[in-house]
Amino acid sequence: MVSRPRRITGVHRSSPALPFTVPVAVPFTLAVALVLTGCGGDGVQGRPGASGVRDPYFPKLGNGGYDVTHYGLKLAYDPDTERLTGTAEITARATQDLSAFNLDLKGLDVEAVSVAASVTGAAAEAGAGEDARWNRAGHELTVRPRDGLDKGETFRTTVRYSGVPETLTDPDGSQEGWLRTADGALALGEPTGSMTWFPGNHHPSDKASYDIVITVPEGLRAVSNGELTDESTRDGRASFSWHTAEPMASYVATVAIGRYDLTRTTTKDGLPVVVAVDPTQAEASRAALAGIPGILEWAEAAFGPYPFSSSGAIVDREDDVGYALETQNRPVFPGAPDTGLLVHELAHQWFGDSVTPGSWRDMWLNEGFATYAEWLWEEDHGGDTAEEIFNSLYSGDYFDDPELDAAVWAFPPAKPSGAANISDSPVYERGAMVLHKIRRTVGDVVFHNMLRGWAAAHRHGNATTADFTAYVEKAAPDKHFGEIWDDWLYGEGKPARP
Template sequence: MVRTGRSPAGRRLATALTCLLGLLLAGCPSAHRDGFRPGAADAGDPYVPGHGNGGYDVTHYGLDVRYDPSTDRLSGRAVITATATQDLSRFNLDLVGLDVSAVRLGDARADHRRDDDELVVTPRDGLPRGRQFTVTVDYAGVPTAVADGTLGSGGFLHTADGAVALGQPDSAATWFPVNDHPSDKASYDLAVTVPDGLAALSNGVPGPKSSADGWTTWHWSERTPMASYLTTLVIGDYRVETSTHAGRPMVTAVAASLPPAGGAASSLARTGAIADFLASRFGPYPFDSYGGIVIADDRVGYALETQSRPVYGPAFFADDRPNPSVVAHELAHQWFGDSVSVGRWSDIWLNEGFASYAEWLWAEHDGGPTAERTFELQYAATDWSQPSVEPGRERMFGAAVYKRGALAVHALRRTVGDDTFFRILRTWTTERATGNASTGDLVALAERVSGRPLRPLFDAWLVGASAPTLP
């Protein structure tokens, strides 16, 4: 029924009242969407164009996946809890290759479409800034690797007995929908179902396992916020050992095809001791579990600091030699890179410079050369034309990031003295724990703790084009 006898002013008042009521009930589409806009389809990091998204902040991923190595098919459900950081009309998630069958926002179906490696989700009504929401994505398909060109093979790699999912700066989007940039860290719960007899290893604290109809479900929980590239999934035939260290679970695993008492196993066996030593220098270990995984896939020519449980490629234990140095490097990342993460990849030296320096500290502690001697040798061998900060995408994993970065760390130590130096490190890992930081943040903190100007020192050792004067 339509009434025609109301005055224009009366109609305007009625419309306003109707829209006000609609806003209260989230049912006035035009008013609800006024001023709402799409979230960015990119985190704005030039080192990883197209990765990450804007307009929301994820707090938790609940992942339930099933993988069959015989068909290389993965199916999953991701339940993602987030908060809108702007008035959102739609938002994106990163997802490479996999097919999406349904998306729900809360209990309601949401429109969705694919735009290359983006999943675009459009709620029925806009999401106001500050609104917490849950999006559920059902997806399936054959996961793919990523051709990075800097670090090496990564993403979801099918193996002879299962799969390995890892990589830097990206990998997560090859096996679940995600805001794939370290600036948006979140906690994780993972349930992964695989054929009986295979291990399914991931980050965090192990949960109960259950078996039915020839399949076993493994559970993992990482409650401390984690950058997406630090997630991992390792499936296959592994010798898994679970113990307790410092009151926390320790889970280590070595591919069954590697020697049971060889260099890989003996190196992982030192995880607890190395972590304790680093804690004496950097402050308390930042996570609820320890561990490490050694894989046998030669395509992975690197080790990666996947949170709480680093993954090591087989080349680090060639000829069955122990290599505690790489364990020290990846465990140091638990403080520098995992707990305190970069906000932009141009600051990656904050991860790699400190982890490389941890190798020097461990070598000295373990009877090798002193950190001072290693500093002297590296200083003489360094190409000072390459900067540690803003190294460029192709040099993200270059010597300037790792070795020159470590030189800058030791130069700071020589300048301020041991007591102040280690107080700076422990203050950094405490005040910045679970968050993100930049080089500027480190300089400001070091100046505050030391009580002296340090910007010229950092500039000379990180970005200067010639060998800096020894402090």
């Protein structure tokens, strides 16, 4: 994501702001089938799973006791009535004996919950289950199966609910969740908004594959992550089925509903590129979006093989969303993007979407890397070098605003001041400066090998800042990084030496 004004190669531009959420009125019904490893036939009761994973900034986000492996969502939405209905199936593995477990679900009325224990194969697909007890507290939906769920077994929970999908307001003042648009809706989830439109384990540390089917009035289109596997129209309703095979954190899951123009192309290597553009943005977006295959080719040379089975973009109107977000496979843009913003969000497919942070404190591993990708692109395409951008930031003449130049040093990139600051300038610019300091220390060849190696080592997984510093030290054992870690990554204030 990009969230504050920046200057690229001497040109000041305003970059979109981070997502947040505001209440919206939409009746919604969704049934969720959750397959988790659990209950044997011996009636073991276990203990409740944790109601949060103790994230440093969002401690009640996510849940303990199970590991989701698959979400299957079936949704129907009508913009005229603002009604969303659906069914979701979630498959996961229990990591302890469970007497109860939680799902994150915000602002919707639960109608019924059932749990199917020890389901595999055809039985798992059939959706059978027994009614379970449940209760709500805030965004926590606590489910109590009839029998305890054993560690290592599979179980499914079906949740039926209805209500109003909300737009949330984040601590930084931005909006996310279920956003109403001029001709439909847009679901965005960083950092907490996905729980407004489907229940689940909504922390980046728990990734899963997805199948999402969206039914909308004929004439509208529904776009999501992954590949479009089926499209049909019946009785004035159009259905679109999207499949994401690679693990995905829920905060980069998306649904975009509207009158999009959809185009399909491929890269030189045959990678599908699917682009959905609001018709009002088509002309302004055409040239930049045509550059996606070239950007991906450049990024593969810099970061290694593209980590997913398709790419592309979703371009909505500027009034519909106030920021760009790296939704997996096809990032979302508020109006026509420029090349620098495309590079940033496509780089996130490696750094953020494939290599996902272990907690929201590790946000700089997303944004510092994506920002440095912009620097590398400029350097390779006749703009300022990364060294020149680094020096401009350090000297305080990078932005056109002294307050923005000073904001770079507000806190260390690895220690944001709080939940409201995880998308502030130090996470982006100073995070990129950390990478440039490493590059200076090890040289270009070793540094570029590090970028590719880091993306490969944690492909489709999660990583923390500690994982990264250990990786760098192992990759260049003859170099010393103490000053970089102490002064640039974790140190308060502006380091004494550039």
